[in-house]
Structure formats: structure tokens, C-alpha cells
Amino acid sequence: xxxxxxxxxxxxxxxxxxxxxxxxxxxxxxxxxxxxxxxxxxxxxxxxxxxxxxxxxxxxxxxxxxxxxxxxxxxxxxxxxxxxxxxxxxxxxxxxxxxxxxxxxxxxxxxxxxxxxxxxxxxxxxxxxxxxxxxxxxxxxxxxxxxxxxxxxxxxxxxxxxxxxxxxxxxxxxxxxxxxxxxxxxxxxxxxxxxxxxxxxxxxxxxxxxxxxxxxxxxxxxxxxxxxxxxxxxxxxxxxxxxxxxxxxxxxxxxxxxxxxxxxxxxxxxxxxxxxxxxxxxxxxxxxxxxxxxxxxxxxxxxxxxxxxxxxxxxxxxxxxxxxxxxxxxxxxxxxxxxxxxxxxxxxxxxxxxxxxxxxxxxxxxxxxxxxxxxxxxxxxxxxxxxxxxxxxxxxxxxxxxxxxxxxxxxxxxxxxxxxxxxxxxxxxxxxxxxxxxxxxxxxxxxxxxxxxxxxxxxxxxxxxxxxxxxxxxxxxxxxxxxx
Ligand code: DUC
Ligand code: ZN
Ligand code: ZN
Ligand code: ZN
Numbered sequence: 404x405x406x407x408x409x410x411x412x413x414x415x416x417x418x419x420x421x422x423x424x425x426x427x428x429x430x431x432x433x434x435x436x437x438x439x440x441x442x443x444x445x446x447x448x449x450x451x452x453x454x455x456x457x458x459x460x461x462x463x464x465x466x467x468x469x470x471x472x473x474x475x476x477x478x479x480x481x482x483x484x485x486x487x488x489x490x491x492x493x494x495x496x497x498x499x500x501x502x503x504x505x506x507x508x509x510x511x512x513x514x515x516x517x518x519x520x521x522x523x524x525x526x527x528x529x530x531x532x533x534x535x536x537x538x539x540x541x542x543x544x545x546x547x548x549x550x551x552x553x554x555x556x557x558x559x560x561x562x563x564x565x566x567x568x569x570x571x572x573x574x575x576x577x578x579x580x581x582x583x584x585x586x587x588x589x590x591x592x593x594x595x596x597x598x599x600x601x602x603x604x605x606x607x608x609x610x611x612x613x614x615x616x617x618x619x620x621x622x623x624x625x626x627x628x629x630x631x632x633x634x635x636x637x638x639x640x641x642x643x644x645x646x647x648x649x650x651x652x653x654x655x656x657x658x659x660x661x662x663x664x665x666x667x668x669x670x671x672x673x674x675x676x677x678x679x680x681x682x683x684x685x686x687x688x689x690x691x692x693x694x695x696x697x698x699x700x701x702x703x704x705x706x707x708x709x710x711x712x713x714x715x716x717x718x719x720x721x722x723x724x725x726x727x728x729x730x731x732x733x734x735x736x737x738x739x740x741x742x743x744x745x746x747x748x749x750x751x752x753x754x755x756x757x758x759x760x761x762x763x764x765x766x767x768x769x770x771x772x773x774x775x776x777x778x779x780x781x782x783x784x785x786x787x788x789x790x791x792x793x794x795x796x797x798x799x800x801x802x803x804x805x806x807x808x809x810x811x812x813x814x815x816x817x818x819x820x821x822x823x824x825x826x827x828x829x830x831x832x833x834x835x836x837x838x839x840x841x842x843x844x845x846x847x848x849x850x851x852x853x854x855x856x857x858x859x860x861x862x863x864x865x866x867x868x869x870x871x872x873x874x875x876x877x878x879x880x881x882x883x884x885x886x887x
Pocket of ligand 2: 583
């Protein structure tokens with residue numbers, strides 16, 4: 404059974420042109436004028452783009468004493484509803500757990516996915532087993548990226564010696580390290596002080612994590628990555644200080660990638676000062692929302708290419724879960740949703756405002772992630788041979804975002820009331836129509852794991868000290884007598 408997507412304008416990261424697309428057995432087999440097939444999908448008036456890739460989601464993740472509420476079924480269903488056809492989730496081992504056992508748990512959870520997915524592996528402590536298991540994770544399990552937290556002291560946080568060791572291991576294996584860049588020591592100290600002074604509300608969450616803690620940690624991670632001779636991916640870049648560090652590194656020639664979230668681009672820190680506790684707590688995530696100047700910086704980064712991709716860090720907690728922290732903001736589970744809304748929100752606030760071109764939109768929602776995570780052109784492309792993960796985007800379809808109608812399992816939406824114009828007419832996951840005019844036609848378990856090969860480990864430190872001071876002892880004529 405072949406399908407033809409007919410009459411639309413194909414938009415990729417670098418081209419805009421009119422052509423039909425033929426899909427057979429889940430892949431694109433022909434692109435050109437006047438194609439015919441067994442089934443025709445009418446794309447008249449639409450832009451036909453690579454399906455979105457969200458490189459950063461947490462589905463059914465154990466975190467802060469609970470589990471994030473969207474699982475692989477509701478989470479990936481929400482994704483396709485908004486035109487995203489692939490997600491990359493984080494495998495988070497329990498303390499001391501074998502990374503491969505953790506992966507088995509993630510394999511079991513993800514069997515429910517309705518679209519394709521892949522995993523990053525988290526490194527939250529450092530020892531010999533982790534060193535050894537990383538090799539199996541890369542060479543046998545198809546995972547080429549490792550996440551490190553510089554925040555969440557006493558839980559997920561790694562110290563600089565652990566970070567440097569893991570980064571060096573990534574360099575050897577051809578893997579890409581990711582970093583959650585916030586200075587966890589400073590955050591813990593500021594949070595304790597705020598609490599002791601009676602600042603227990605959700606606004607104190609933002610006070611405890613100012614942009615400086617993110618700028619410092621981003622810069623530190625970049626410098627450590629350089630000394631390890633490895634590229635670096637900075638997740639949820641939310642502020643100018645962090646963006647500045649990334650810009651500087653890229654200008655110097657380093658492969659450093661920044662990932663703003665759709666939430667940080669479109670929602671600001673005034674959300675934490677709402678009179679309604681639930682409203683503010685529902686928006687507690689790390690890093691927190693920032694002010695307009697930081698938002699402008701993020702948009703500018705997407706325009707100029709100093710920031711590479713737009714993600715969601717989708718980590719949805721219900722109001723009931725958020726209320727764990729009713730007397731203490733440090734107990735509010737950190738996380739917000741966005742999987743369903745990332746593409747329509749970015750189109751509405753980016754493309755229709757003129758901040759982003761359509762090609763830039765495709766680059767930051769799909770193609771750049773596919774390239775950075777090494778799954779291009781299987782994903783992120785409209786090319787013969789690519790998976791038919793495609794969104795037929797209707798720029799005239801509009802809606803007002805509301806929790807009442809969302810696919811995500813939680814009881815609110817941080818974008819509640821926002822009007823979006825630009826939505827999928829069809830979403831295809833490996834050739835299967837999973838959304839048609841807002842109607843979900845998903846099939847539990849249709850999603851497949853996408854294995855990602857390691858990169859050629861060619862990265863060399865740009866820091867000059869390595870070359871200037873080759874590690875060899877200096878031959879001296881004598882040694883001074885010891886003692887006095
Ligand atoms: N930040 C969040 O807000 N949630 C999940 C993990 C994280 O780093
Ligand atoms: Zn994070
Ligand atoms: Zn995250
Ligand atoms: Zn199927």
C-alpha cells in the first residue's frame with residue numbers, strides 16, 4: 404500500500420519547493436511532481452515538513468518522590484497530536500543500579516509508544532562499573548549520549564571530578580555528553596536561606612535559581628568539555644548568561660549546542676507571582692522561567708544559529724503532585740509539559756511573527772536534533788530513503804490551548820488560553836497516519852526504538868595547555884635538600 408502526500412509545499416531545513424511525496428513501507432520512496440499511489444493525502448495549502456523531534460522529554464520518570472504523569476502512551480500521543488513524531492527520553496538509573504538494568508526498565512516502559520523514540524543515558528555518580536557499562540551502552544545499545552546534572556545536590560548531581568571523568572569517557576567512546584547546567588551547591592545554599600527566612604512559596608524557587616547559577620555552570624561544563632576534548636550539549640538553556648557562554652565557545656570553534664525550551668521562549672517569570680498558589684507551582688521547573696530580556700536573547704540565538712534546537716523537557720506533574728510542596732517550594736516536583744504544544748507555539752510565536760523563517764523552524768524543531776544526535780537522515784529529513792515521519796502543516800488551522808482538550812494526562816496546561824495558528828492536518832509516523840485534522844489515530848506500540856551510532860571520536864581539545872605543556876617530567880640537574 405503506497406500513500407502519496409499531494410499538492411503541498413515541502414519545507415525542509417534548507418529548501419522550500421512544491422512536490423508530492425510517495426511513501427511505501429514506512430519510508431519515503433519518491434519526491435516529485437504528479438505522483439500517484441493507492442491512497443492520497445491532500446496537502447493543498449499546507450507545508451509538508453519533517454515531523455518534529457523533541458530531543459528532551461521525561462516520560463514516567465521517577466523524580467522527587469513521584470513519577471512524571473505522562474507515560475510513553477499518553478506522552479507520545481500528545482507529541483503526535485502536535486506534529487512531533489519522535490522523542491528522546493532520559494534513562495535514569497536508581498543510585499548504584501547497573502545502567503543496563505535501568506535500560507531494561509526503560510525498554511519495558513517504552514513498548515507503549517505510538518511514535519519512534521530513543522534514549523539518553525544519565526550518569527549520576529562515577530565508579531568503575533559505570534565506566535565499563537558506558538561502553539556497552541554505546542556499542543551494543545544504540546545510545547550515544549550521556550546526561551549529567553550539575554544541580555539536584557544530594558540526588559542526581561555530579562561533582563567536577565566525576566564530570567571530567569565521564570566527559571573523557573564520552574570522548575573515548577564517541578559519545579555526546581549533555582549537561583543540566585545549574586550550580587547545585589549555590590542553589591542548595593540559596594534555597595536553605597530562603598526557607599529559613601520564611602520564603603516557602605513557588606516564587607522562592609525562582610529566587611533560588613538566578614541566571615548566574617546557570618551561566619556559571621554552563622561555562623564550567625564547557626571548559627571541562629574542552630579539556631576532555633568532547634563536544635557538549637547544554638539542555639534547557641534559559642538565560643543570556645548561559646547563551647553567552649555557548650556563543651563564546653562556538654565562536655572559538657567548539658561544538659557546543661544550546662537547547663532552549665518552548666516554555667522559556669514564551670512564558671516569563673511573572674508566572675511565579677500569581678496570587679493562585681497552584682498557578683505558580685504548576686510552572687515550577689528548573690531552570691525557572693526568566694524575564695523578557697532573557698527571552699529575547701534566546702530568540703536571537705535561534706535566529707543567528709548560536710542556539711541549535713527547541714525542546715520541551717516535558718516532565719508533567721498533576722496539581723495534586725505539585726501540592727507535595729505546599730509548605731516548602733523545594734518539594735514541588737520540578738517540571739512542566741509542552742510536548743503537544745511545542746510546534747504550534749513555536750510556529751505561532753516564531754514563524755508568524757517573523758522571528759524565524761519556516762526553514763529555521765524545521766531546523767530547530769527537527770533536523771538539527773537529528774544531526775546532533777546522529778540519526779540524520781533517517782530522521783529529520785524529507786529525502787528518499789528517510790523514515791516517513793512527516794507533518795502536513797496547515798497554517799490556517801487554529802485553536803485556543805486548553806487543558807480540557809489536551810492529550811497529556813495532567814489536569815492543566817501552562818499555555819492555557821494561548822491562541823495558536825498553524826497545526827497538523829496530518830501527522831505520519833513511519834508512514835502511518837496517526838493524526839488527521841486533530842483526530843488521533845494512534846496505535847499503542849507502533850513506536851520503535853531508534854538506535855544511534857557513536858560519533859567518530861575526532862574531537863580534540865581547543866585549550867592550548869595540552870600542546871604547550873606535554874605531560875612529561877622536566878630533567879633537572881639536582882634536587883634541593885629536603886627540610887630546613
Ligand atoms: N528540570 C525539571 O524542571 N524537570 C525535570 C528535570 C529538570 O532538570
Ligand atoms: Zn534538567
Ligand atoms: Zn530534563
Ligand atoms: Zn504500526
